[in-house]
Amino acid sequence: MYKFPDGFLWGTSTSGPQSEGVEPGDGKGMSNWDYWFQEAPEKFHNGVGPGRTSTFYKNYKEDIDFLEQTGHTTFRTSIQWSRLIPEGVGEVNQQAVEFYRDVFERINAKGIKLMMNLYHFDLPYALQEKGGWENKETVYAFRDFAATCFELFGDLVDTWFTFNEPIVPVEAGYLGDFHYPAKHDFKAAIQVGYNTQLASSMAVEACHRLNPDHRISVILNLTPAYPKSDSPEDKKAARIAELFQAKSFLDPSVKGEYPEELVQIVKDANALPEYTDEELDIIKNNTVDFLGVNYYQPLRVQAPSHTGDIDVALGLENYFDNYIMPGRKINPHRGWEIYEQGIYDIAMDIKENYDNIEWILTENGMGVEGEEKFKVDGMIQDDYRIEFIQNHLKELHRAIQDGANCHGYMLWTFIDCWSWLNAYKNRYGLVELDLETQEKTMKKSGYWFKELSENNGF
Ligand code: BGP
DSSP states (O other): OOBOOTTOEEEEEOOHHHHSOOOTTTTOOOBHHHHHHHHOGGGSGGGOOTTSSOOHHHHHHHHHHHHHHTTOSEEEEEOOHHHHSTTSSSOOOHHHHHHHHHHHHHHHHTTOEEEEESOSSOOBHHHHTTTGGGSHHHHHHHHHHHHHHHHHHTTTOSEEEEEEOTHHHHHHHHTSSSSTTOOOOHHHHHHHHHHHHHHHHHHHHHHHHHOTTOEEEEEEEOOOEEESSSSHHHHHHHHHHHIIIIIHHHHHHHTSSOOHHHHHHHHHTTOOOOOOHHHHHHHHHOOOSSEEEEOSOOEEEEOOSOOSSOOGGGGGGGTOEEOOOTTOOEETTTTEEOOTHHHHHHHHHHHHHSTTOOEEEEEOOOOEESGGGGEETTEEOOHHHHHHHHHHHHHHHHHHHTTOOEEEEEESOSBOOOBGGGBTSEEOOSEEEOTTTOOEEEOHHHHHHHHHHHHTBO
């Protein structure tokens, strides 16, 4: 038996842009994703854009009933900035206020602890046009958006998050091609990362001031980086990968400052962002109350093949290369390595190096393509998902036995939802969605998750 501590939270996570659907006429503004889809629909799997989701915006009353049927004691989604404040700053969309208040009241009425994230990769396009996260104006706009949310919904939300996986838009949008604006610019990437951290710290400050009884955090994808060998070159590469991909937000969020080693690397690359001492004080004085941790896959790292002078166009490849470990266990649909022990290693890092701060596993999950082929008598028999969750929970359980301060497990995701460029390619839900009819059906894992929650273990 794997029993979890009393009061351990069981739930799922989703996000506004991935579940609500766009409802023209209800005052929602355009986000960076809506814009990108309009400009380049061919980039999106099967040409399915952010308007075609599980349409939680329309069907939330029935959808919320599934939270009970799947045994949720907690649930996370996000407020879409472009729905609440269509231009990013200024006027608040009253229809959005009514929508979110009704959703939150209904979830509260079921006794489910509501966790609310403020930014899940979705920027109002009006701000993107002015430079997006490269421009400090976006930082102040985010602070004001966050304060508006605390004032409008503080009575209904239990726990707040500022950003989901803030490193992802930095890497995917400024060092790669998976998020808008898809440019390769190392210096811009560093500025965007810094500005995002500053915005997060400012939101923490606003929450503590406006909602002093509430707790607030950030959600980080803490991919551990494992070196290919014990050679000093591979170990150094893994250390740098970890600094960029995990510690760049973890240290300022929890400790209030950037790791010295990382600052030096950025300095050497001539890529220090524009900052002020007042801003660094804001980061220093507004650390998170606990942590949200997403875990899907580890990083396997080797020394970079590029040597010599830093080539700014190369970005992170100046410092490390990823490699595919022979014999690794892999989710063939998503292409991601499955390595359950990563959870344990993250837990021990938090315990040893971050004062054992309290944390919640806010995302972990298995995306599967063509799930309908696993349907028997009208229900998807997703034993592979149950096994995936169990195997990860065993490592989480071991970590808790060894002192990890983890208070909950949240699966990605609740009802199959839309996902960025992959759209509906991979399904993650406890509840199946028929995209054409909007019919929703519990998967086997949905029933199993309820038992898991009721037994507080398996
Ligand atoms: C996380 C994101 C989610 C979700 C998930 C699954 O990184 O926070 O938004 O998309 O990954 O990833 P994907 O849908 O790309 O397979």
